[in-house]
Amino acid sequence: MRTLTLGLAAGLYSSFSAAALQPVSEAPLAVKTAVSxxxxxDNSLDCVTSKQFTILHPSGREQLSRIDFTYPAEDRLRVEQAEVIQPNGKVIKLGKSQIETRAAPNPDAGVSRDMQTWMAFPELSVGSTVSYRIKTHSVAQPLVRQLRYQLDLGPxxxxxxxxxxxLQSTRPLIWxxxxxxxxxxxxxxxxxxxxVSxxxxxxxxYINEWNxxxxxxxxxxxIATSDQPQDHFGAHARRYNxxxxxxLPPxxxxxxxxxxxxxxxxxxAAFMQHINRNYRYLNDTRLAERGLVPFTLAEIEKHGYGDCKDxxxxxxxMLRRAxxxxxxxxxYRxxxxxxxxxxxxxAPNHMIVRADIAGQTWWLDPTNPFFxxxxxMSDLQDRWAFIIGKDGVVSQTQVPMEAARTDLNIKRENALKADGSADVRADIELANSTLIDTILQxxxxGVSATDQSxxxxxxxxxxxxxxxxxxxxFMVPSSYPLRMSVRDPRMLEKISGLFLYDSHFKGVWDSFDNYKRNGNLADVYLGDASAMQSDVLLKGAKAIQPAFECKVSSPWYEVDAKQQQTAAGIRVQYRISNKVRWLSHAEINSPAFAKLIDDARACVSQIRQIVKL
Structure with a gap:
């Protein structure tokens, strides 16, 4: 069953994307909530929800000026009470013109029959109290026989x-x-x-966290009426099969x-290209709320569009026929x-396909504009999934994480000039996530925007x-070569007749120090496990410091750096590999990670150096 969506003008609920604790004295609102x-x-749900907000700071006014509720057309919502109580005790009850129900705006990639009820609260000021009580009836989605109700109590x-x-039920409940x-x-x-109280x-x-x-x-x-996937999705499995x-349609x-x-x-690959070429992603619920039930094969081909399940x-x-x-x-994508x-x-929000291709398991997402x-793909790795078997059995499995591969390989020659500028030539190979980002851009x-980047x-x-x-x-090759040339007017910084070369490789390690210094609390997303390697020739440069080679290893990162003087100039080689997709807050604040920061910074800082021309 789809749950009621509550929207406030400036967004009351945090999106779980930021984290350093905000002092309670800065809370813009206070809220009291009661839900029964x-x-x-028949697996439907009747709820009465009462909320009372008190505005504590001016920013709280904007969050409460209008409150929206979005819900499927099959459901019902009635506003039983809505009012504003001013600091002086004056009560302003909302009239008919301040409560309206209408068709909800269509989503970006779909057309829907959703409805939206909104309430506009007048004459708000610091100290005002906004309260409302709504009664809702939510019908069960097609083929959904079991309850699953989630209370998110986050920021x-x-x-x-x-x-x-x-929550009361005619059936025993599990939580x-x-x-x-x-x-x-x-x-x-x-x-x-x-x-729950x-x-x-x-x-x-939470505030001031990394993007x-x-x-x-x-x-x-x-809360659910069963902890078995088969009970929740078994009817869907029969309909899918x-x-x-x-x-197959023609x-x-x-x-x-x-x-x-x-x-x-x-x-x-041919089937993925066919779907990408002939279908567009569009979720169509105009005729009825479909829930997890797809259109028939003939309907999908007739429409020329579909959402993830279609x-x-x-x-x-197509794969089975082949x-x-x-x-x-x-x-969950x-x-x-x-x-x-x-x-x-x-619990899930997406549907893909698991296929056995030449003895390997492929996880195919036909909604992507690339393959x-x-x-x-990055947004499917390292997580649970429910498989709808050909025999009607629904089983839970784990999608693995991809092993680290080289996503970016750069070989560049910096032909240095006496003024510190350089003519740069670079041969670059992109792969995996770095290449996909380029394809999407x-x-x-447009190509010109990508080239500028x-x-x-x-x-x-x-x-x-x-x-x-x-x-x-659409097809993503195993590697993608490109060649670049550019004039860099400030490759080197001139200092007392000598020159400073800085690769800026230590920036990532300084940023982790800032994370700890600022008291950040969130986990940090690194992207796919991957490696970047760089081989740079500072043509015409002579090193003052001796040649060096260093290596740092940890559960999270591998770092290698090497410098040597050649007849053509200074050659600097560097490689960094992140072995995990996420760094937890606890990991970043651990002694082992602090040692990694110190060792890696000491290693790559040697690349920043004074050179002669």
Whole structure:
């Protein structure tokens, strides 16, 4: 069942992307919450929700000026009470003109029948109290027989003064939670009622974190009527297999026939290209709320579009007709998957295909505008997934993390001039995630924008930059070569007749020191496990410091640096490899990571040096 979406004008709930604790004195709002829900025999849900906000700072006014509720057209929402109480005790009840229900805006990549009820609160000031009570009825999604209800109790831009939640059901309930020290959870003896209450007021909001950081765990509680994937998704599995058993529509059948007898990898690539070329991603719920149920194969081909479940179902059918073992897979797409406390609808947010290609497991996402054979995409690695088997059995598995590979290999010659400038020539090979980023930038921003970005990465002040490279396409090759030339007017900094060369390789290690100094709390996302290596010739330069070679190893990073004098100039070789996708807050603050920072900085700092021409 889709849950009600609450939207406030300036965003009350944090997106779990930032973290240094904000003082409670800066909380813009205080909130009291009471929710009472009844889970019914038909798997529908009736809830009464009461909230009371008190504005503590001027920024709280903007967050409460309008409150939106978005919900499926099949559901019902009624505002039973809404008012503003001024600091002087004046009560302003919202009239009909201040509460309106209308069709919700369509999502970016879809058309929907969702409805939206909004409330506009007048005459707000610091000290005002906004309160409302709503009653909702949520119907079960098609084929959903079990309840899964999730309470996310993470950061928000409001001080919680009280929180009381109650869920009753006609069936026994199971609950799982994490990080619930601030909450009391009580289950009745017959397990048909669960209460959650805040033990004491709290304020949990985070500020000034890195853009590539996130809280991967937060206070949450999940309630369900079963902890078995089969109970939650078994009816869907039967419907999927009915759809997959139907004949392929004409265009898909023609592509399968045209590739008959080819190796499975070539067939998979051809089918992915067919879907990318002939279908666009679009979630269509105009006729009815489909939940996890796809269109039929014939409907998908007729429409010429589909969402993840539609396109994955079509791809599965094509692979099976070609003799390739393939199954739809429910998964959580993103930089990370939240912990799976209990299975059920609402845990996964995406569908892909698991296929057996020449004895290897491929995880195929037909919604992407690119395809790299055999590689698991960044937003699907290292997480749980539910496989819908051909036999109707739904099983849980783990999608692995890709091993580190070289994503960026640079060989450059810096022909140094007496004024410290340099003519730079570079041969570069891109691969994997770095190449995919380039393909996406070409697609959405244009080749000229991508070339400009490449020039800025090769030189801090690029002049007369030229990029020679082939056109990128849907298919991602194992490596992608390009050649660049640029004039760098400040390759070296002149100091008392000598010159300073700085590679800026130590910046990453300084940033981790700043992370600890600022008291950051979030985990840091590094991207795919990968390596970057650089081989630079400072042509015409003579080293003052002796040759060196250093290596640093840790569970998180590998760093290698080497410098030697050659007849042509100074040759500097550098390689850095991140062996993990994420660094946890605890890891960054560990003594072992502190040693890594010191050792790696000491190693790469030797590259920054005074040279002669």
């Amino acid at each position: 829900c009844q889970h019914n025999k 928000q831009k409001a001080r919680e003064d009280s929180f009381n939640f109650e 799982r939670g994490m990080m619930l020290d601030d909450y009391a959870v009580d289950a009745s003896a017959d397990r048909k009622r669960i209460k 805040l033990r004491r007021p709290r304020y949990l909001n 590539n950081s996130a809280l991967r765990e937060w206070p949450q509680l999940v 009915e759809i997959l058993a139907a004949p 265009a898909a059948a023609a592509v399968v026939a045209a590739n008959q007898g080819k190796p499975a990898a070539e067939q998979a 396109l994955s179902t079509l791809l599965t059918a 003799g390739v073992a393939a199954e739809p897979a429910l998964i 993103g930089k990370f998957a939240p912990p799976l406390l209990l299975p059920g609808v609402g 790299q054979p055999g590689r698991i 070409d697609r959405y921003q 490449l020039c800025n990465r090769l030189s801090g002040q690029p002049e007369d930059c030229k990029v020679q490279r082939d056109k990128t396409s």
